[in-house]
Amino acid sequence: MNRKITILGAGLVGSLLAVVLRKRGYAVTVYERRPDMRAQNISAGRSINMAMSVRGWAALDLAGLRKDIEDLAISMPGRYLHQADGSTVFQPYGSNGEAIYSISRGELNKRLMTLAEAEGAQIHFNKRSVKVDVHTNTLFFEGGETQTADLLLGADGAFSALRTAYTHLDRVNASQMYIEQGYKELLIPPAEDGGFRMQPTEALHIWPRRQFMMIALPNPDGSFTCTMFMPFEGPESFAALQTPAEVEAFFRKHFPDALPLMPTLTEDFFANPTSSLITTRIDPWYFEDKSALIGDAAHAIVPFYGQGMNAGFEDVRILSELLDAHGDDWATVLPEYSRRRKPNGDAVGSLALQNFVEMRDKVADADFLNRKKREKELTLTYPGRFKSVYEMVSFSHTPYDTALKCTEAQDRLWESIRHTAPEDPQLETHLATYDEAVKDLDFGL
Ligand SMILES: Cc1cc2nc3c(=O)[nH]c(=O)nc-3n(C[C@H](O)[C@H](O)[C@H](O)COP(=O)(O)OP(=O)(O)OC[C@H]3O[C@@H](n4cnc5c(N)ncnc54)[C@H](O)[C@@H]3O)c2cc1C
Incomplete structure (x- = not known):
C-alpha cells in the first residue's frame, strides 16, 4: 500500500470510492468543490431522486454498506403510467417481481460522506480544482493553492477538471453532446397527515406525453420528487411557459391528475432551475500509472435508464476487483480498468439515450x-x-x-x-x- 490516493469530488462515486479504498488500507484524501452539504442545504431545487438497481447495491455490498443505506430506499417493482386519456396502468419491471429503489441523491451523498470519514478518509470542502497538470499530477485550486497527488482519481462529475485536462493530451478522443430536452425538479408534498398524496407509493410514476414527460419517485417522508423533462424551446417547451397561468394551464391540460397534488407548483416551477442533460465520452480513462477517471467524470449519461450512479458504482466495484487481481500494481490496474469499463460507459450512454424514446413515447x-x-x-x-x-x-x-x-x-x-x-x-x-x-x-x- 505505498500509494497515497487523492480523489477529486466527494459526490456519490467519490465518497463510495473513498470507503472502498480506505478498507483496502490506502491513505485517502478527497477534495470537494462544494461546502459540506451536511452542514448547509445546497441542493434547493435539485433534490434529484434516483433509482438504484442491483449494480449499485452490489457496490454497496462490496463496501459493506447495504445496511447503512437501506433505510433511505423505497422499492419500486414497476412503473405506474398516467396516460393522456386519464387511464392508469401498472407495469411490473421484472419477470420475477424484481424492483429498483428510489433514493434521494442528496441524502445518499451525505450518508456516504459520513461513512467515508468514519473509515478515515479526509474530505476537504470548498476546494474547487480549476486545473490539473496531468504530467506532474498537480491540482490547482481556486484561490491559488496547489496540491500534488501521488495517485489521482477524478470523480468530479460531468464537467470534470481531470477530464478537461485529459482532452489536451495527445491522442485522447473526447466528445460531449447535449440533448434538446432539459429537466426541472417539482414536488408533490406529503399529505397533511404525513402520508402520501398519491398511490401506489411503491412505483415510479410516469406521465408519458411523447415530446415531454413527467416522472415522480417516492420519498420516505411521504413526498414525491417529480422531474419534468421537456424541450428547452418550441411550442411545448420550458421557453413557452413564462407565467404562472401558463404553467397551470399546461398542467391542467397534460397532467390533470397531478395538478391538485402540487400546491406549490408555480412557485417551484419558477424558483427551480431548468438544467441541461449531457452525454460525454472519452478515451482512454487513465494517464500512465498516475490518474484515472471514474463515474460521471468518465461517462456522463442522460438519466433515462436510471443508470448513471449505478454505472459509476459498478466502476468502483470493477476497480476493486482489479486490485484484488493485481495488488498495488496500478501500472497494470489503470489500463485494464479503462479497457474493461470504457466500452461499458459508452454502451450505457447509448442505452440511456434510447430509453428516453421508450419512456416518453413507447410505454403508452x-x-x-x-x-x-x-x-x-x-x-x-x-x-x-x-x-x-x-x-x-x-x-x-x-x-x-x-x-x-x-x-x-x-x-x-x-x-x-x-x-x-x-x-x-x-x-x-x-x-x-x-x-x-x-x-x-x-x-x-
Ligand atoms: C435528473 C437526474 C436523474 C438521475 N437519475 C438517476 C437514477 O435514477 N439512477 C442513477 O443511477 N443515476 C441517476 N442519475 C445520475 C447520477 O446522478 C449521476 O450518475 C451520479 O450523481 C454520478 O456520481 P459522480 O459522483 O460520478 O458525480 P457527481 O454526483 O456529479 O459528483 C461529482 C462531485 O465532484 C465535485 N466536483 C465537481 N467538479 C469539481 C472540481 N473541479 N473540483 C472539486 N470537486 C469538484 C462536485 O461538487 C460533486 O460533489 C440522474 C441524474 C440526473 C441529472
Whole structure:
C-alpha cells in the first residue's frame, strides 16, 4: 500500500470510492468543490431522486454498506403510467417481481460522506480544482493553492477538471453532446397527515406525453420528487411557459391528475432551475500509472435508464476487483480498468439515450406493452436463454456493452414473433436465430 490516493469530488462515486479504498488500507484524501452539504442545504431545487438497481447495491455490498443505506430506499417493482386519456396502468419491471429503489441523491451523498470519514478518509470542502497538470499530477485550486497527488482519481462529475485536462493530451478522443430536452425538479408534498398524496407509493410514476414527460419517485417522508423533462424551446417547451397561468394551464391540460397534488407548483416551477442533460465520452480513462477517471467524470449519461450512479458504482466495484487481481500494481490496474469499463460507459450512454424514446413515447403503445408481456413469458419459460435488455441492464451484472449488443437481436426476434401466438411452433426457430446472434457475447455472471 505505498500509494497515497487523492480523489477529486466527494459526490456519490467519490465518497463510495473513498470507503472502498480506505478498507483496502490506502491513505485517502478527497477534495470537494462544494461546502459540506451536511452542514448547509445546497441542493434547493435539485433534490434529484434516483433509482438504484442491483449494480449499485452490489457496490454497496462490496463496501459493506447495504445496511447503512437501506433505510433511505423505497422499492419500486414497476412503473405506474398516467396516460393522456386519464387511464392508469401498472407495469411490473421484472419477470420475477424484481424492483429498483428510489433514493434521494442528496441524502445518499451525505450518508456516504459520513461513512467515508468514519473509515478515515479526509474530505476537504470548498476546494474547487480549476486545473490539473496531468504530467506532474498537480491540482490547482481556486484561490491559488496547489496540491500534488501521488495517485489521482477524478470523480468530479460531468464537467470534470481531470477530464478537461485529459482532452489536451495527445491522442485522447473526447466528445460531449447535449440533448434538446432539459429537466426541472417539482414536488408533490406529503399529505397533511404525513402520508402520501398519491398511490401506489411503491412505483415510479410516469406521465408519458411523447415530446415531454413527467416522472415522480417516492420519498420516505411521504413526498414525491417529480422531474419534468421537456424541450428547452418550441411550442411545448420550458421557453413557452413564462407565467404562472401558463404553467397551470399546461398542467391542467397534460397532467390533470397531478395538478391538485402540487400546491406549490408555480412557485417551484419558477424558483427551480431548468438544467441541461449531457452525454460525454472519452478515451482512454487513465494517464500512465498516475490518474484515472471514474463515474460521471468518465461517462456522463442522460438519466433515462436510471443508470448513471449505478454505472459509476459498478466502476468502483470493477476497480476493486482489479486490485484484488493485481495488488498495488496500478501500472497494470489503470489500463485494464479503462479497457474493461470504457466500452461499458459508452454502451450505457447509448442505452440511456434510447430509453428516453421508450419512456416518453413507447410505454403508452399497445405494441410496446405486448412486447413487454411476451419478453416476460420468454424470460420465465427460457431462463438462462432469454432475458430482455431492460432486465439485463437493471437486474443483472451483464456488461452494458453486451446488453446494448443484444438490443438489435431482440428487436429482430420481436419482429419475427410479434404477430405469432406464444405456442407458435416456429418460436423455437426464431429463438435459435436469436441464440446464434448473441452466442459470442460475454453475459458475465
Ligand atoms: C435528473 C437526474 C436523474 C438521475 N437519475 C438517476 C437514477 O435514477 N439512477 C442513477 O443511477 N443515476 C441517476 N442519475 C445520475 C447520477 O446522478 C449521476 O450518475 C451520479 O450523481 C454520478 O456520481 P459522480 O459522483 O460520478 O458525480 P457527481 O454526483 O456529479 O459528483 C461529482 C462531485 O465532484 C465535485 N466536483 C465537481 N467538479 C469539481 C472540481 N473541479 N473540483 C472539486 N470537486 C469538484 C462536485 O461538487 C460533486 O460533489 C440522474 C441524474 C440526473 C441529472
